[in-house]
Amino acid sequence: MATHSTTAPHTGPLATTTGLDHRKLLMWTFLASECLFFGSLIATFLLFKDASVSGPIPQEVLNIPVTSTSTFVLLTSSLSMVLALAAIQRGDIVSGRVWILATAVLGATFLGFQVFEFKEFIDEGLKPSTNVFGASFFTLTGFHGAHVAVGVIWLMSLFIFSFKSKDGIPASKSLDVELCGLYWHFVDIVWVVIFTVVYLISSLE
Amino acid sequence: MASAVGAIGAAGAAPSESGVWSWITTVDHKRIGVLYGVSAILFFLLGGSEAFLIRMQLASADADLISSGVFSQLFTMHALTMVFLAIMPLGAAFFNFLIPLQIGARDVAFPRLNALSYWLFLFGAILLNSSFVFGGAPDAGWFAYANLTSTTYSPGDSMDFFTLGLLVLGVSSLAAALNFVVTILNMRAPGMTLMRMPVFTWMALIVSFLLVFALPILTVGLVELLLWRFFDMPFFSAEFGGDPLLWQHVFWLFGHPEVYILILPAMGIVSEILPTFSKKPLFGYTAVVFAGVAIAFMGFAVWAHHMFTVGLGPVAIAAFSASTMLIAVPTGIKIFNWIFTLWGGSLDLRTPMLFSLGFVSLFIIGGLSGVMHASPPLDRQQQDTYFIVAHLHYVLFGGSIMGLMAGIYFWFPKLTGRMMGEGLGVIHFWLMFIGMNVTFGPMHLVGIMGMPRRIYTYSEGSGWEFMNQLESVGAIILAIGLIIFAVNIFRSLRSGEVAGDDPWDARTLEWSISSPPPVYNFDAIPVVYSKEPFWDQKHPELAHDKPPADAVAPVAEDPASIHMPNPSYWPIIVAFGASLMAGLVIVNPYLAFIGGAITMMGVYGWIFEPAGPEEHH
Numbered sequence A: 001m002a003t004h005s006t007t008a009p010h011t012g013p014l015a016t017t018t019g020l021d022h023r024k025l026l027m028w029t030f031l032a033s034e035c036l037f038f039g040s041l042i043a044t045f046l047l048f049k050d051a052s053v054s055g056p057i058p059q060e061v062l063n064i065p066v067t068s069t070s071t072f073v074l075l076t077s078s079l080s081m082v083l084a085l086a087a088i089q090r091g092d093i094v095s096g097r098v099w100i101l102a103t104a105v106l107g108a109t110f111l112g113f114q115v116f117e118f119k120e121f122i123d124e125g126l127k128p129s130t131n132v133f134g135a136s137f138f139t140l141t142g143f144h145g146a147h148v149a150v151g152v153i154w155l156m157s158l159f160i161f162s163f164k165s166k167d168g169i170p171a172s173k174s175l176d177v178e179l180c181g182l183y184w185h186f187v188d189i190v191w192v193v194i195f196t197v198v199y200l201i202s203s204l205e
Numbered sequence B: 001m002a003s004a005v006g007a008i009g010a011a012g013a014a015p016s017e018s019g020v021w022s023w024i025t026t027v028d029h030k031r032i033g034v035l036y037g038v039s040a041i042l043f044f045l046l047g048g049s050e051a052f053l054i055r056m057q058l059a060s061a062d063a064d065l066i067s068s069g070v071f072s073q074l075f076t077m078h079a080l081t082m083v084f085l086a087i088m089p090l091g092a093a094f095f096n097f098l099i100p101l102q103i104g105a106r107d108v109a110f111p112r113l114n115a116l117s118y119w120l121f122l123f124g125a126i127l128l129n130s131s132f133v134f135g136g137a138p139d140a141g142w143f144a145y146a147n148l149t150s151t152t153y154s155p156g157d158s159m160d161f162f163t164l165g166l167l168v169l170g171v172s173s174l175a176a177a178l179n180f181v182v183t184i185l186n187m188r189a190p191g192m193t194l195m196r197m198p199v200f201t202w203m204a205l206i207v208s209f210l211l212v213f214a215l216p217i218l219t220v221g222l223v224e225l226l227l228w229r230f231f232d233m234p235f236f237s238a239e240f241g242g243d244p245l246l247w248q249h250v251f252w253l254f255g256h257p258e259v260y261i262l263i264l265p266a267m268g269i270v271s272e273i274l275p276t277f278s279k280k281p282l283f284g285y286t287a288v289v290f291a292g293v294a295i296a297f298m299g300f301a302v303w304a305h306h307m308f309t310v311g312l313g314p315v316a317i318a319a320f321s322a323s324t325m326l327i328a329v330p331t332g333i334k335i336f337n338w339i340f341t342l343w344g345g346s347l348d349l350r351t352p353m354l355f356s357l358g359f360v361s362l363f364i365i366g367g368l369s370g371v372m373h374a375s376p377p378l379d380r381q382q383q384d385t386y387f388i389v390a391h392l393h394y395v396l397f398g399g400s401i402m403g404l405m406a407g408i409y410f411w412f413p414k415l416t417g418r419m420m421g422e423g424l425g426v427i428h429f430w431l432m433f434i435g436m437n438v439t440f441g442p443m444h445l446v447g448i449m450g451m452p453r454r455i456y457t458y459s460e461g462s463g464w465e466f467m468n469q470l471e472s473v474g475a476i477i478l479a480i481g482l483i484i485f486a487v488n489i490f491r492s493l494r495s496g497e498v499a500g501d502d503p504w505d506a507r508t509l510e511w512s513i514s515s516p517p518p519v520y521n522f523d524a525i526p527v528v529y530s531k532e533p534f535w536d537q538k539h540p541e542l543a544h545d546k547p548p549a550d551a552v553a554p555v556a557e558d559p560a561s562i563h564m565p566n567p568s569y570w571p572i573i574v575a576f577g578a579s580l581m582a583g584l585v586i587v588n589p590y591l592a593f594i595g596g597a598i599t600m601m602g603v604y605g606w607i608f609e610p611a612g613p614e615e616h617h
């Protein structure tokens, strides 16, 4: 991996107009697009959460203590992501690997909670096709879960390929991790909104 | 590893190879632009043929050339083809070819992502059209209102081809838009501030942002439609508390910005051509740019003007009526700027200029009928009549297509090194201009007389016979015009007059390099001091913003030392996997994992491929 970039001489202009790396600007723009994606799903949920003509309704199935726990797990993973990037930027190979793996494991744990939650809901009679609450709930949280899953695969890829070289992921390539971090923090923030809107507010009434 | 290093060393020469494989693996923005352009023109002819059949069926009362079922497929596919497979990709063709040339860059920011966008577009288009073979094309209209799209009213797979085809096309457009945003913001030549960018590039930036924000909304709607049809999730089923109107809101929240996605590229093109053939700078550059930005913002606040008859209530109707009237203001600003650009100029009526003038005049008509729909009581009369069909064709054919045609005539010499035939071009223009007005003009009248759109026939004595006959004659004139266009392209490619670098005495950077441009575009990255750098370089005595006295001319690099990104086959593999995944969903959602696996493999191959200097870090 590391050899080819040093042998090909850079001749083009290296500096970008904005000073931001191309890939970082791409990620920011993509995340802006994702805001509209999740915004539309959340709007659908708000439209439908109390519109079902038959149960179960949100207050009957939502389990706030369990979801609070999984939310805590996911938010912790943002902390470990920050620590992973910091370790790689200062060249600490071992800590970098450990924190990347920790982030992936915390993400996978969150997904485990979600599978458990989905199974509980189906046992209590709420399937995606049961009513509009179910349809919009499973679509919104399912797509969020899919985003977490992509993030876990990304993190695991970074972790595995860090062993291709004894230097791990060198500080000069920390952008690879930073991009993953941007995505990861975004997915976490979306979850904070979902937790507030879907769980806390919906379970109040 | 050693061989990979060798490949990079030779990369500068690689993209200029010819042969099918070089096109499949190309990551050169100019070649991808050609792929987009050629595909889009072919789809334009397909969509045109569908329209031609529609016009032949409607040429006389009580005709039975086409059954009502096939007719519904034809008008649905005509619209989908023209919007998603012809006008949008033609815009993408111009973006690809021109953006790097206009901003003084050697390629786009992500050349392989660019190739991926094209292949996703092509495979998505094939997926959508394959429905003709597999049991019938989508027939619920291009905006596919629920309940018409339910499994009850659209049994069979046709609407699944619609949903999945558009999802693939959406990913393609999003990837392209992200790429162009980064390219324009990040790869401008030294000195090219935002307010020195060519207007075409500005419009490309605005369109890209519109796509970034509008496509995810459509994606959510399509996903909900898919889940509704496949898994009975009752998003649009009123009997379960769902809401068919949700689809309309989601679709038009995407659909109205989409209108500007279709028209702004043409506006950008015309804003380059009018100054060139008037020998004057664009009047009110800043106003044109900010009007474009204003249109983009306001475009997200007018969607419900498509829904005045669904019962939104007086407050919502009044608000959307007002916002729709308001958006005519920035559009009007642009029109006045174009007219003032012409004012007092020494006009040179070459073909690109003719098409541009055609654009301005026809777009004014389409714009005026558009403002009429902003009035809810009028709109209630016009809803679902041919008046709407007339309006949208004045905007999209008279507007977008005329503008894009102007662009083809204008930049063909830069792309190929040869001029397009002026004589055939002028004939082409007049046939299109007259044919367009004969086809779509009478639709205003027949619409006011009450003829609904999307009916496959009408009865004798309705009073619509003459107008419809006239419209069909217009369609024949348009068809002849397009044949002339095709002849002109082939003749010009073979034996067109050699163009030279700057055949039009034009104003922006792309005309400062050879025609066709070298693979690396610029051997010396230009330094920009004004809005029209090439014009000011040719006419320093007229220049408004002069380079400082101590400015040094950029030094040309040895072409052999300029390294361009390697060709790559991973984009087509990823695109194939993703499209296969979408297609297999129709067969069996579980089979889709095969496509998913190919996609994953392609993504990993992509990540670990040494891509050349532009893309690795």
Ligand SMILES: [Cu+2]
Pocket (backbone or CB within 6 Å): B255, B256, B259, B302, B303, B305, B306
């Ligand atoms: Cu609209």
